[in-house]
Amino acid sequence: MIDFKVLAEKYDTPLYVYDFAHITRQYEELKKAFSGRKSLISYAVKANSNLSVISHLAELGSGADCVSIGEVRRALISGIPKYKIIFSGVGKRDDEIEEALREDILLLNLESEAEMERVEEIAEKIGRQARISIRVNPNIDPKTHPYISTGLHENKFGVDLETAKRMYIRANNSAHLDPVGVHFHIGSQLTELEPIKEAAAIVADLVRSLKAIKIDIRFFDVGGGIGIVYDDEKTIEPYDYAQAIFSVLHGLDVTVVCEPGRFMVGNSGFFLTRVLYEKVNEGKRFIIVDGGMNDLLRPSLYNAYHRVEVLGKSGACSEADLVGPVCESGDFFAKSRMLPATEPGDLVIVHSAGAYGFVMASNYNTRPRPAEVAIVDGKERCIRAKESFEDLIRLEKMCL
Ligand code: LLP
Numbered sequence: 001m002i003d004f005k006v007l008a009e010k011y012d013t014p015l016y017v018y019d020f021a022h023i024t025r026q027y028e029e030l031k032k033a034f035s036g037r038k039s040l041i042s043y044a045v046k047a048n049s050n051l052s053v054i055s056h057l058a059e060l061g062s063g064a065d066c067v068s069i070g071e072v073r074r075a076l077i078s079g080i081p082k083y084k085i086i087f088s089g090v091g092k093r094d095d096e097i098e099e100a101l102r103e104d105i106l107l108l109n110l111e112s113e114a115e116m117e118r119v120e121e122i123a124e125k126i127g128r129q130a131r132i133s134i135r136v137n138p139n140i141d142p143k144t145h146p147y148i149s150t151g152l153h154e155n156k157f158g159v160d161l162e163t164a165k166r167m168y169i170r171a172n173n174s175a176h177l178d179p180v181g182v183h184f185h186i187g188s189q190l191t192e193l194e195p196i197k198e199a200a201a202i203v204a205d206l207v208r209s210l211k212a213i214k215i216d217i218r219f220f221d222v223g224g225g226i227g228i229v230y231d232d233e234k235t236i237e238p239y240d241y242a243q244a245i246f247s248v249l250h251g252l253d254v255t256v257v258c259e260p261g262r263f264m265v266g267n268s269g270f271f272l273t274r275v276l277y278e279k280v281n282e283g284k285r286f287i288i289v290d291g292g293m294n295d296l297l298r299p300s301l302y303n304a305y306h307r308v309e310v311l312g313k314s315g316a317c318s319e320a321d322l323v324g325p326v327c328e329s330g331d332f333f334a335k336s337r338m339l340p341a342t343e344p345g346d347l348v349i350v351h352s353a354g355a356y357g358f359v360m361a362s363n364y365n366t367r368p369r370p371a372e373v374a375i376v377d378g379k380e381r382c383i384r385a386k387e388s389f390e391d392l393i394r395l396e397k398m399c400l
Contacts, residue, residue: 002375004311008272008347012386014291014370015272016358018048020056021375022268023354027060030226030260033238037246038255042086044224045071047261047355048269052374052383054078057264063106065224065259069096072105082106086221086257088135088183090156094122101128107219109133109183111158116167116177123176132171133181133221136164136206138199142187142225158184161206172215179215181257182207185223189262191233193244196222201248208252220249221257228266230352231305238263262355269354271296271370273333275310275346276325285320287342292324293331294364296350296357300330307351308333313340322348326365358384363392 007017030041042063045054049071054064055078063084064075075085087100088109097119100108110116110132123130137158159167164182171177186199200222207217222245227235245256273291280286298304308322317338324331333350342348361369368387373380 002270004270004272004347004349007373007380008274010380011371011373011382013272013274013347014289014295015386016353016370016372017270017272018050018053018265018354018372018374018383019268019270020053021377023053023056023265024060026260026264026268027057027062030238030242030258030263031061033242034256034258036242037249040084040219040255040257042084042221042257042259043264044259044261045075046359048265048357049074049359050372050383051078052381053265054080056374056376062264063257065261069093069099072100072103076103086133086259088259094118097122098126101126101130104128107131107133107181109135109181109221110167111135113159113163113167116171120171120174120176129176129178131178131180133183133219134159134164134167134171134179135183135185136161136203138184138186138202140186140195140199140202142190142192142195161202164206165209168210168215169213180217181219181221182210182217183221183223183257185225185259188225189227190225191227191235193236193240196225196236196241197244197248200245204248204252207254211252218254219257220252220254221259224259224261224263226260226263228262228352228355230266231307264355266355267352269352269357271306271350271353271357273324273348273350275342275344275348277344278320278342285318287320287322287339287348289322289324289333289348291333291350291370292326292365292367293328294326294362294367295324295370296333296353297360297362298356299333300328301360306333306353308337308339309349309351310340310342311347311349313342313346315340326367363387366392368392 042065044065058079064080066072067089085105090111135158171179273289293300322334371386372384
């Protein structure tokens with residue numbers, strides 16, 4: 001049992017708390033599900049990029065899926081072997097490409113013909129051969145929130161099948177490109193298996209047609225996206241997920257790569273915030289807390305549901321909006337939720353905050369980002385201190 005009260009007193013609120021034992025269980029479960037084939041689980045660092053989180057996963061044997069050179073550096077510092085690091089993203093800068101090539105990571109995942117030309121030029125300039133994969137857009141509706149849906153042609157991600165084929169042939173004829181992988185990712189917080197299976201089948205057919213012309217694809221990257229329970233969703237079982245992918249890979253000798261972010265860390269995390277006061281406006285009840293949308297953006301940005309709990313309070317509930325102090329109407333954690341009567345100082349726990357929580361935090365309203373605490377083997381470890389006012393203004397200069 002995590003003693004949230006003690007942690008909130010010691011580290012102040014708002015605060016992020018992560019249960020590392022949960023991360024271990026998630027990793028082990030997924031790894032086991034994929035054990036029937038050669039596989040690599042590459043944690044999507046974007047979900048929670050704290051160095052301790054990454055190094056915990058590194059110890060378990062995880063790789064890393066990165067979307068900036070900063071994330072690649074975090075992965076390397078945290079002890080992820082370079083041969084397990086993938087660099088994806090729709091817009092990489094030249095300096096990022098060059099550094100990734102010099103680091104000799106497993107793969108650069110490419111998303112356009114123009115990007116491939118840049119990678120080829122840079123690889124030639126520095127005398128390397130770039131191992132690449134191409135992100136294919138299979139035009140499948142993943143049936144998730146439109147902001148986190150990525151596998152339709154109307155989204156900016158990846159290339160269509162015909163373009164991909166052309167790119168593979170070009171890459172195969174280049175002295176500086178080594179096309180070894182294929183990649184797709186149709187969206188995030190997926191709760192239905194069928195779209196993933198359909199996309200995997202389309203991409204597996206592409207791999208077969210490439211093998212037929214002697215382009216040997218060795219890494220079959222199915223992206224991330226496995227959903228988690230925030231409320232009462234019925235989610236995909238890791239075993240079924242792996243089996244669905246295996247079922248379309250007959251005859252292909254490939255390493256299956258998967259890039260889960262949310263699945264790995266989402267339900268390990270808790271966001272703690274304290275009640276400042278309550279008020280009623282024309283019959284509408286508001287609970288105002290000291291955490292804001294700058295600390296945890298998901299409810300404001302996606303209207304995302306997070307379970308909230310007022311610690312130690314039971315008793316009669318009535319509808320309330322749980323809101324923060326930021327001067328935006330969109331600054332809320334829960335709307336029209338049945339919550340007990342609160343008093344100033346009560347601790348509120350926002351659940352499932354381990355993924356896309358701290359990483360999406362900002363300093364809007366000159367608010368320091370919260371501390372992050374990990375529970376490791378039953379002990380607490382502060383893995384990031386709360387920012388100070390001085391941290392926030394450190395890079396600024398007054399010009400007069
Ligand atoms: N691989 C690729 C290429 C991705 O674009 C993503 C997520 C992942 C893997 C990891 O997806 P996951 O397993 O975490 O679903 N901020 C949003 C989520 C954005 C996801 C972006 N891409 C949220 O808070 O829901």
